[in-house]
Amino acid sequence: MARMIPPLIGDDAAPGERLVFQRLASDPASEGWTVLHSLDLAKHVRQVQGEADFVVIAPGRGVAIIEIKSHERVARGEDGQWLLGNKPPTPRSPFQQxxxxxxxxxxxxRGKRIDLRGIPVVYGVWFTHVRARAILPPSPEWHSWQLLDRDDFRTGAARAVLRLLDKGREHLAKHIPAMASTTPGPDETTAKALVAALRPRFELGAGSADLRRNRNAQLSAFLREQYEALDAMEGNPRVLFTGPAGSGKTFLAFEAARREAATGKSGWLLCYNRALGTYLRDHSSGAPGLEAGSLHSIMLRITGLQPPEGANSDFWQVNLVEASLERLLDGDLARDYLIVDEIQDLSAPGYLDVLDLMVKGGLAGGRCLLFGDFERQALYGLHDGRNELATRIPGLVSYTLTANCRNLPRIGAAVELLSGMSPGYRKFRRQDDGVQPRYYWYSNPDEQGQLLSRAVRELRDEGFELEEIVILSPRRSRSAATQCKDQWLRPLLAEAKGTVAPKGRVRYTTIHAFKGLEAPAVIVTDIDDPSVPGFEALLYTGLTRPTDRLSVLATKDALAKKLL
Known part of the structure; x- marks a missing residue:
């Protein structure tokens, strides 16, 4: 099966793109290919900006750029205008796109000095919902082999792409004699170079601001190395990936899920935190056979229980667990693989009993990929979780991630200093931009409220969109955000729920609730009581959420000694 980049396709993708993505990801004939989806073309040769729906890199066969049209109505008028679905007529042909x-x-x-000689590079248009080859008459504006349609799904998506590549090479050979006399490329080395050159442009779509462009380029360069972690562990059925915050564990969990789903097997992608569970669910929808979400949400679904109003820990950790165990023992609900992010929060015996019944072969004998940080992010008192896993899964292989790919180095240095992190990060993948974290000292709640408004304004003035800013607090009630009185900021605040950030709103939530997630700019508030249980772990988790800008609202008594 093909390697898909990005590994999962979002809900907002067009139906045809989702269909092609899923079929290529699961087609055995695409083995060895790399398929890149939704490439932003910032420097388009014919317009201000464009996009390539799919780029297929097939070693030994060529490279195909494919435009997808999902419309159920396709026609071309006598005036040459294209009629696609309910869209206004357009003179621009899909083939021109x-x-x-x-x-x-x-x-x-070519600008990257990649040798393209001997590599067939062709383009085509895939009309995924109509029999376009029967509808569209022959035209000098395209070749018949460049046309793919609904019928191609019956014979196989990979086979349709191979037809495009092979016919395209035959056409090129008529005009470029050297193309006919050489073994088709790319070879394995060149294919890797092509992916390395193009992958950063796919894995994280560039934004309009320079800050976002720089962040995306740096983060995507690191992701190449993260794939190698999964590659190294591919032969081990049960692996524990550990690493500090920012080391790419959630990304690896997504990629692991994509790889497993591509084999046609069924599985789970789970976590503890509700907001992270929503994020996992929303960003993995469409992967065949995969169900994602928080463990508690899955237990509620399989038991049919509804949490009572004001449900306490007894319901979540005892009643729901016991009901889930009964349901799992009664029915055939176990799946082929189990992937758990933030496993340190689910290492209690009751939760592990549930997970044991959710995977075929159990934890000790099934396909289990676990991701966690047992040193700093165990916020729920499960400090012996790693030992519990070792007992449940004899011979569990461990892979340690030590580099930070999320935070700018100056943010990482602040994390190490303020949270007492030792040892610190082995290295930072991103280049520092010289901007220090900002500290705002307050002495009373009213002063903190004023400083919070100032912190948001300063981030906005620097170029961050309001939806890129998240306010985090160790407090669930009476936090700086919930108590905000500022007339400008208060209407802009929205509680974060793990879903897509609402446009023009500043999200706020607790550090606990945002665990496992990240944002370009984070403001950590209410740091005034270092005596609360787990203070350093909370501080560490909150400080590691931002990718680019960290602002901290604290009393000097709480942090000044750490900063001296």
Missing amino acids: ASGAMHTILAYL
């Missing part, structure tokens, strides 16, 4: 994307990519790759 695909051609423009191909030439833009070729120019980009």
